[in-house]
Amino acid sequence: MDTFQHLLSGLTAATSLQNLGFALIGCFLGTLIGVLPGLGPAAGTAILIPLTFTLDPIGALIMLSAIYYGAMYGGTITSVLINVPGEAASVVTCFDGYQMAKQGRGGTALGIAAIGSFVGGIAATVALIVVAPPLARIALSFGPPEFFALMVLGLCLITGLAGQSLLTGLLMTVLGLLIAMVGIDPVRGAPRFTFGIPSLYDGVGFIPVVMGLFGIAEILLTVEAPYREVVKTKLTSLLPSREEWRRSFGAIARGTGVGFFLGLIPGVGAIIPTFVAYVFEKRLSKTPEQFGRGAIEGVAAPETANNAYANAAMIPLLTLGIPSSPTIAVLMGAFIINGLTPGPFLFGTVYTHKYKPRSRTKRGSSPNTILRTFE
Amino acid sequence: MRRGRLLACVCMLGIFAAALVTSLSYSLSDALGPGPGFFPFWLSLLGAALTVALLVEIARSHDVATASILPSQQAAWQAGGVLIALAAAAALLEPLGFRLTMLLFIAGLLFALGARSPSAILLTALAGSFGVFHVFFYWLKVPLPIGALGL
Numbered sequence A: 001m002d003t004f005q006h007l008l009s010g011l012t013a014a015t016s017l018q019n020l021g022f023a024l025i026g027c028f029l030g031t032l033i034g035v036l037p038g039l040g041p042a043a044g045t046a047i048l049i050p051l052t053f054t055l056d057p058i059g060a061l062i063m064l065s066a067i068y069y070g071a072m073y074g075g076t077i078t079s080v081l082i083n084v085p086g087e088a089a090s091v092v093t094c095f096d097g098y099q100m101a102k103q104g105r106g107g108t109a110l111g112i113a114a115i116g117s118f119v120g121g122i123a124a125t126v127a128l129i130v131v132a133p134p135l136a137r138i139a140l141s142f143g144p145p146e147f148f149a150l151m152v153l154g155l156c157l158i159t160g161l162a163g164q165s166l167l168t169g170l171l172m173t174v175l176g177l178l179i180a181m182v183g184i185d186p187v188r189g190a191p192r193f194t195f196g197i198p199s200l201y202d203g204v205g206f207i208p209v210v211m212g213l214f215g216i217a218e219i220l221l222t223v224e225a226p227y228r229e230v231v232k233t234k235l236t237s238l239l240p241s242r243e244e245w246r247r248s249f250g251a252i253a254r255g256t257g258v259g260f261f262l263g264l265i266p267g268v269g270a271i272i273p274t275f276v277a278y279v280f281e282k283r284l285s286k287t288p289e290q291f292g293r294g295a296i297e298g299v300a301a302p303e304t305a306n307n308a309y310a311n312a313a314m315i316p317l318l319t320l321g322i323p324s325s326p327t328i329a330v331l332m333g334a335f336i337i338n339g340l341t342p343g344p345f346l347f348g349t350v351y352t353h354k355y356k357p358r359s360r361t362k363r364g365s366s367p368n369t370i371l372r373t374f375e
Numbered sequence B: 001m002r003r004g005r006l007l008a009c010v011c012m013l014g015i016f017a018a019a020l021v022t023s024l025s026y027s028l029s030d031a032l033g034p035g036p037g038f039f040p041f042w043l044s045l046l047g048a049a050l051t052v053a054l055l056v057e058i059a060r061s062h063d064v065a066t067a068s069i070l071p072s073q074q075a076a077w078q079a080g081g082v083l084i085a086l087a088a089a090a091a092l093l094e095p096l097g098f099r100l101t102m103l104l105f106i107a108g109l110l111f112a113l114g115a116r117s118p119s120a121i122l123l124t125a126l127a128g129s130f131g132v133f134h135v136f137f138y139w140l141k142v143p144l145p146i147g148a149l150g151l
Helices: A002-014 A017-035 A041-054 A057-082 A088-102 A106-140 A144-160 A166-180 A206-224 A242-263 A271-284 A297-312 A314-320 A326-337 A344-348 A351-355 A367-374 B002-023 B038-060 B073-096 B098-112 B118-139
Strands: none
Touching: A002 A017, A002 A057, A017 A041, A017 A057, A041 A057, A041 A326, A057 A088, A057 A106, A057 A297, A057 A326, A088 A106, A088 A271, A088 A297, A106 A242, A106 A297, A166 B002, A166 B038, A206 B073, A242 A271, A242 A297, A271 A297, A297 A314, A314 A326, B002 B038, B073 B098, B098 B118
């Protein structure tokens, strides 16, 4: 009962006109970040942290969360319309979203992505409130063997995505792993494939690789066929048809489950849930041959998983202080800057801080000072 | 199609061979277990083997498709030009600054892609260079390169 009382108190604070305004601005800026290729949620959130310096902690928390969720959705827009993922988690949306846009169903793709994101986000938030403590305990019990098994599962899934040629899929997986070898060996600290170039010591970033594979490839294809037909999509028809609703319903439900569960596991990142949800749908589908050719389930499932993951990833952060991804780590830093220390203390001591309007804490205070302030 | 795939496989084989040779300069194992060269070596070997298998598969296939994945000569020149322009833009970003570099790059890229309206090219290039710079540098406080000319 206490949980729901706290939830109602939180809703009262969150639905004030001012805080709704912060949420709106955050969503807009986050979507802008997601739309810009090469500027991922982590970098974008980090850039926008200073914007929250002038806000009270509740407003700052709302705005930062809105930026994060907005960025998670924003990448979908460019994935669907120009086949360039705005951020890493939107890569899989390109497969069917762009095909849908080419078929004149771009509006429907964006619509179902928004609906799936909303449903996945809300469901994961409710689940977060109800089952956060026990699930967080399970996720914490993951050790090296479980992580190894999870990574192998991810690689197998990527290989399975290659389509008709298993050999090509395996080859690309090996090439990707070889690219990941560039940088400092994490065990011995010895540089590998760096050729004396200091900027390669940190390895090859995911965004440059994705930009090269998708962005540059798209530019070169455009150059090769400069007069090819421009994708024109009816963005007025955002709502899916009755048949598309029927096909998307299960995909959204399963995407929510996949995203939520994988969000509990630190280190998984936002990419794996989207791929798992996509492969899951493809395997379950009666028409798997339509995937990659504009299947609406291929957009609904990963987009739902994407946002369900984003919400579920808050569980290890808020309950245990463990960031699940780079973006969550940036958010954690922002929370601390704004006087909120994620972890057991947040729920045990800082309830009043989270839900009761109060005078502003002096910025720069240590976490202990802040906690004492609210005790 | 077949010729293009064969060419791609030869390129891949070259990459894996180079990685294999380079990985031999790192220690494959030591007293503590696998060394820095362990994974690169086996990955390169596996990649090379898979590439050879793919080559054999392509050679044995009876691909009669007439479509070619190789671009035409004109398209190849244009694609090469775009890649050179990208490299030049990356190199000029620091000395010339973000605004001037992006203005020239976007204008040149649009022209290469077939845009011929001077006003459209100018407006897009201005928005993509000076507009983006203003938003990120002044509003979002993101430091972008300013060149020797102060732009």
